[in-house]
Every structure is written in structure tokens, then in C-alpha cells.
Amino acid sequence: GAVVSQHPSWVICKSGTSVKIECRSLDFQATTMFWYRQFPKQSLMLMATSNEGSKATYEQGVEKDKFLINHASLTLSTLTVTSAHPEDSSFYICSAREQLSRLAKNIQYFGAGTRLSVL
Amino acid sequence: AQKVTQAQTEISVVEKEDVTLDCVYETRDTTYYLFWYKQPPSGELVFLIRRNSFDEQNEISGRYSWNFQKSTSSFNFTITASQVVDSAVYFCALNAGNNRKLIWGLGTSLAVNP
Numbered sequence: 021g022a023v024v025s026q027h028p029s030w031v032i033c034k035s036g037t038s039v040k041i042e043c044r045s046l047d048f049q050a051t052t053m054f055w056y057r058q059f060p061k062q063s064l065m066l067m068a069t070s071n072e073g074s075k076a077t078y079e080q081g082v083e084k085d086k087f088l089i090n091h092a093s094l095t096l097s098t099l100t101v102t103s104a105h106p107e108d109s110s111f112y113i114c115s116a117r118e119q120l121s122r123l124a125k126n127i128q129y130f131g132a133g134t135r136l137s138v139l
Numbered sequence: 140a141q142k143v144t145q146a147q148t149e150i151s152v153v154e155k156e157d158v159t160l161d162c163v164y165e166t167r168d169t170t171y172y173l174f175w176y177k178q179p180p181s182g183e184l185v186f187l188i189r190r191n192s193f194d195e196q197n198e199i200s201g202r203y204s205w206n207f208q209k210s211t212s213s214f215n216f217t218i219t220a221s222q223v224v225d226s227a228v229y230f231c232a233l234n235a236g237n238n239r240k241l242i243w244g245l246g247t248s249l250a251v252n253p
Contacts, residue, residue, distance in 0.1 A: 054241075
């Protein structure tokens with residue numbers, strides 16, 4: 021159980037194009053999903069917290085117009101990198117946390133990540 | 140302030156050695172959760188364990204064991220008889236109070252050599 025699918029796993033795009041990354045919880049409902057960015061040999065940097073049916077909460081320094089997040093259902097959140105530039109090249113990882121309940125354990129389960137290369 | 144410190148940046152051991160990864164945390168909250176995740180070269184983060192602040196029992200899962208000590212604010216992770224497949228970056232993380240976010244350590248890169 022607790023499987024999170026992230027797609028695509030790898031994408032190369034030209035500068036100026038937009039890229040959409042999908043994050044799906046396959047066997048549980050996730051009221052909250054998180055989007056992270058990770059640079060080589062560094063820790064995870066939280067970009068935003070995505071809540072189903074409401075606007076995402078962005079961390080300080082993250083451009084909301086640059087990184088569009090949509091959490092339209094309890095199993096799907098998307099991150100769109102708009103007008104991508106080479107400096108946006110990175111490893112993007114999503115995680116999903118099970119709908120909070122008495123039985124939920126506040127555990128984030130992670131997707132496999134998306135390696136974005138902007139030329 | 141909440142903080143997680145993993146002082147060991149890189150560790151290299153030979154297969155079958157035991158290795159302990161250190162994690163020290165800071166929080167003023169009395170209710171909090173501690174986590175360990177493994178990130179192999181493929182990149183996916185794998186959940187290993189969650190411990191809440193009211194449960195100081197140590198835990199063993201196969202070759203993995205965790206030592207939670209509130210007195211020293213530490214949550215250390217030991218791999219017994221390490222294997223090459225254990226080579227990965229290991230992250231310790233903290234979730235405290237009403238904060239829904241995980242506070243991450245910088246990770247410890249473990250290399251297990253044959």
C-alpha cells in the first residue's frame with residue numbers, strides 16, 4: 021500500500037516551454053501533497069504544500085506564477101513549470117500524505133521524482 | 140525553532156560492518172514525530188520508520204534498528220551487517236506541533252563497499 025506515482029520520470033525541454041508533472045496517490049486518498057526540489061547532493065527543499073480543493077501554500081522565495089500547482093482531486097496534484105529556463109533544471113519530487121484520520125500516521129509517501137533538464 | 144542535524148555527511152564502510160547514522164533534533168513542541176527515509180541512487184525516497192515523541196521504545200526491523208533518546212534529542216539509526224544494497228543517502232526528518240511540514244536533515248551518504 022501507500023504508493024505514489026509521479027510522471028514523467030525524466031523530461032528534457034527547450035527554454036521557454038512549460039512542463040507539467042503529475043503526482044498520484046494510487047491506493048489512498050491524499051488531502052495534502054507536497055512538492056519538493058532537490059539539487060545534486062543536497063537535501064530536499066519544500067516548494068509548496070498542495071491541499072485538495074484549495075490554493076497551494078508556497079514557501080518563501082518560490083514564485084507561485086512560475087510553479088503552478090493544482091490539486092483537483094484527492095488523488096492527483098500537478099506541478100507546472102511555466103516558461104522553463106535552464107536554472108529550473110532540477111530533480112522535483114512529490115509526496116502525498118494520507119487523509120488525516122485516527123488511523124493515519126502522518127507519513128509522507130514519495131513519488132520516484134522527475135528529472136527536468138531545460139536546454 | 141525546529142531543526143534536524145545529521146552531522147555525518149558521508150560514511151564509507153566495508154560490507155558486513157555495522158554502521159550508525161546520527162540524527163539530532165531540536166523542537167520546543169512536546170508532541171512531534173521523527174522519520175527516517177532512504178534515498179537510493181534511483182532517487183525515490185523510501186519511508187523507513189516513524190516514531191512519535193511519546194514512544195521511546197527502540198525498534199528493530201531486520202538489520203535495521205533505531206535508538207530514540209529524548210534526553211539527548213537523538214534518533215539514531217543502525218544498520219547491522221551492512222550490505223552493498225544499503226548504499227544510499229539517508230535522511231532524518233522532524234514533524235512537530237501544528238506544522239504540517241517535514242523539517243529535513245541534510246542527509247548522510249552511506250557507501251557500503253564489497
